[in-house]
Amino acid sequence: MPLITYREAVRHALAEEIERDRNVVVMGEEVAQFNGAYKVTEGLLARFGPERIVDTPISEAGFIGMGIGASMLGVRPVMELMFWSFYSVAFDQILNNAANVRYMSGGQIHCPIVIRGPANGGTNVGATHSHTPENVLANHPGVKVVVPATPYDAKGLLKSAIRDNDPVFFLENTMLYGEKGEVPAEEYLVPLGLADVKRQGTDLSIVTYGRSVLHSLAAAAILEKEHDVSVEVVDLRSIRPLDIDTVLASVAKTHRVLIVEEQKPFASVGAQLSYMIQREAFDELDGPIHRVTTVDAPAIYSPPIEIEQLPNPQRVLKAALEVVASSE
């Protein structure tokens, strides 16, 4: 299988869907002539022309709202947010209009829009540029939220997202854009709402998604080798819909849970997961659910310290050992 980067995987998904469906349009700041702020859309303008690859002004409320309106007429816009952090200036459009219009119209209006872009810390850009809003977004019934960790997942999930008839928010990660992975040359889809067990294990379930999957896998290797702890890593891939069954199956196998997420702790995705696990698998648990999150403060700039604020393999390792110790 060809080895390509996460960035290329996203780009290939866009190109294939533009070719497949005349209604698909890619829009955003710097996506066309500049080739993308993070070069995700590089070459697409040359290949598909300005009708399909559209540069917008710096006007998130305006162009996201415009995309939502166009989607009501059957266009399938894929809007790039240069950073998901900028969703705040388009919040009304995203969460009042995209998320609600189907409901408020009694199911008469569909809104098949995708909004995509990076949502992560770790690049020393400070608090305004490091938001991870998947919990905020997923709090709104009517929307879907996807956070892929690997090139394979990014491509397959984005293609499914573009074909979905409801708004899908697709959260990428600038720290992953250069990561390589195997991606088949032939077409495939990854359905939304299907978790993936990225590593099998028997002693501890780490439930995670996004870049934290990579940290968890790194920690799992050390745990296996140096501590004789066999870790299962469940990558959610999709936050809403949520594949809780795969999580519960893993819990039934290991009886210990550590959640790892690049989220502020209060009302995070992990908080929701913890509720569901205790509610649905209480008797399977040998001890309390533990969690590694972003340290609860706005994103710090200071480069070496930001690494410590976010989940990282060392923090995961330490927390995993605590879970094991507390349930022995």
Next chain:
Amino acid sequence: MSKKSTANAEKPAEAAPSVTDYSRSPVNSRLSREQKIELHRKMVRIRRFEERSLRAYQAKKIGGFLHLYIGQEAVAVGCCSLMGKDDHIITAYRDHGHAIAVGMELNPLMAELYGKATGCSKGKGGSMHYFDPSRNFWGGHGIVGGQIPLGVGLAYGIKYKGLKGAAMAFMGDGAVNQGAVHEAYNLAALWKLPVVFVIENNGYSMGTSQARSSAGELAKRAEGYDMPWGQCNGHDVYEVRACMEKYLTLAREKHQPSTVEIDTYRYRGHSVADPDNTYRSKQEIEEYRRTKDPIQVFQQKLLAEGVLDDATIEKIDAEARAEADTAAEFSEASPFPTVDDIQKDVYWEADHPTERKSKGRLFFD
């Protein structure tokens, strides 16, 4: 009224302002008798519908907000009467008039106010959130100014699909101060999108007069985006049509967006919860009602033209009252949605389970 002077507006082509007889504008002179009567009938139906809804509200049959359009009828009716099959409209929460103007039936509209399953949005939207995509009516939006980018998106969709239509995006005089409106103006002008922004200037945003909320002339802000703009009176349905026809044609044929400010007035409080005794005088309301009531003004014109006579006027009014009463009875007799209905119409896939592609839980408890 506390509006600013409006000296610089571009008047409709036929204009020589106050003395112009807009019945002679081509868009009006080509109307048949029946079409003229239909314009009148629509305005009367809107008014009777709303008066009936107010009584239902007072009888506690309706919850939440109820923003009445009474006094503004000629705006929605005039504008929507110009719509062809590829034209689209979107507006804010004061949306009953537009819904009736595009041809929605009174039964589902009233039932929506009653929160019934037979409502146009199955009781899920309420007064502020009427929709009928089958009539190119895209709402009904509760956030001031939030619908305007969507209106630009409709125009984008029209152009992208190669259709020869236009979108009308309605807002109030208070909405012009929202950032999203300006972003939408810029996109429309930059990309030559077929949209007409319509400011229904009724002089007040809730209890705040235009003078206390907005610097400069409202429609003139379009100049900053190199868009043509115009102003007209909103109490004469002929004038509304004459003015809007010009800008709709620009949009449809030249993909030239524009902003049109239509002066109008609401007789009732901002919503029925507004006691309406803090920001304007009763005399002001009475004065408008006496001299500029859109139904009376048009009725007089049609009487003079010999299109209407007293008996027909009486008949139209009686029918409209009866239709509104029937709608209230229909609503009364209709069932409420069920608790199971709460989670329908949230996700397309949940409503089409056999076609579902995704896995996992869509809903949580």
